[in-house]
Amino acid sequence: MSIFKKHIDAMSAYTPPLEGRDPKAYTLLDFNERTVEVTESVRQALHRFIDSGRLQMYPSYGDLTRRIAEYCGVADDKVMITNGSDQGIELIIRAACNAGDEIIIPGPSFAMYSQVAKAEALTIIEPQYTRQGGYPLQQVLEAVTDKTRVIVVSNPNNPCGTLVAPEDVVRIAKAAPQAAILVDECYFEYSKTSVKDHLDECRNLLITRTFSKTWGLPSIRLGYILSHNDNIRALLNVRGPYDVNQFAVVAVLAALEDKATSLAYVDEVMGVSKPMLETYLQERGVDFWPSAANYLWTFPEQPELLNGALVAAHILVRPKADAAGRMGLRITLGTEAQTRALIEVLEGVLGG
Ligand SMILES: Cc1ncc(COP(=O)(O)O)c(C=O)c1O
Incomplete structure (x- = not known):
């Protein structure tokens, strides 16, 4: 048993x-x-850290959050670092949902959303992307009920690469104010499209991003969430104090130096x-x-x-x-x- x-x-x-x-x-x-x-400067920063006699210490994050906020052009209190964007996705869904709640995950999409949704015993609604129509916006809007707690906008979506225009994401956010709108901007540097300027207008927007795809650092696991400061404060209650390891901090600070x-x-x-x-x-x-x-x-x-x-x-x-x-x-x-x-x-x- x-x-x-x-x-x-x-x-x-x-x-x-x-x-x-x-x-x-x-x-x-x-x-x-x-x-x-990655460049020599990132490798050297990691070597210096290994040689610094600090491996036996817990990590401390210093000004990494501030540096990421600066890179993104948002206030510091709108940023939370995570162990890869996978952890951001997990924390958002876990914090927003009770068992039996509904989550809308347009498919086909990145497996992590439904993996977490299943672990949290959620009901998954899965309207389909089409090559001609792209993101199934109308079906998503029609699928919203009073049990909807999360709507996923994988932007651009994996595997199909489809992008949703920021004004359509805002439309979804306004149509479902009781739901967290999880906007996965994992590939943001490639798409150059973001809803980060709408975080005050739509307080239910939560953006996940990563240093895995553009920055060449998937092995060290560093992601971040951008959202209204009230949401960041709540999510910090669920993230562990040491979830991000020190190698990630060192490598990302060096990578940002050489943007x-x-x-x-x-x-x-x-x-x-x-x-x-x-x-x-x-x-x-x-x-x-x-x-x-x-x-x-x-x-x-x-x-x-x-x-x-x-x-x-x-x-x-x-x-x-x-x-x-x-x-x-x-x-x-x-x-x-x-x-x-x-x-x-x-x-x-x-x-x-
Ligand atoms: C859409 C999407 N989101 C998130 C991730 C995971 O990224 P991370 O390495 O930051 O956990 C991936 C990785 O393939 C992805 O394609």
Whole structure:
């Protein structure tokens, strides 16, 4: 007999296929990560910390929150740091919901939202994105009831890259003032679109962001929440005092010092690599979803064959089926050189 709640035992673990990934052996275009390493200054900051004789101490966060607030252009008391944005997502849902409440998670989407919702025994409402219509705005608005406690706007959404305009997010927030509107801006630096200027106007907006995708630091786990200061005060009651580790603090402070390097990478991905792959796919008649992020969800005729050729060429992408069961390949964009190499392998199969 299990000692745990029945619905927890009935769940299955969220286990993304992480094993065997080796950046020295493969070009990793499978997890929407940055495809180049962090700069020397970030590495040196971590080495200095290791050599500083402070590993036996609990972490202290100093002015990291202030530095992030400055980067985002919001007041310090509108920011809370978290252990990756996954923790931000979890804390928001846990703090807002009781078992049996409703959460609207338009699908398909990032697995973490429904993972937490299931653990909290919530009722999940899942209107579907479409390639033509994008975010199912009307269905989301119609699905709101007095039991709705969270509405997810993954912006842009993973895996399809769909972006919701800030005015539509505000519309949702105003239509459901009793619900937390969880706006996941994990890919913000790529999309350059945010609702952070609406935090006072809509006090139910909660933005999650991360240093995992643009900044090249998913291994050290640092995310943050932006929201009205009353919400931040409440969420600080649930986050542990040491949930963010000191390596994350050190690395992110150094990365923020050298913002230009990360933002130049974003420019290369969005300004060069992405248009190059889009043009190629269009030429070859391969369907893909319009995306505002550093990845494209593509639907070639023979996804398995293509995936096999890519693996053989030491390039990893992510097979992902759509709601109708059609298999696609979600491809992360990297540098211009990596994109050329990718297209060469694609052409080897699609060019015939
Ligand atoms: C939409 C979305 N949100 C959140 C995350 C998790 O990010 P983090 O590494 O900050 O937990 C991901 C990671 O793939 C994601 O795609």
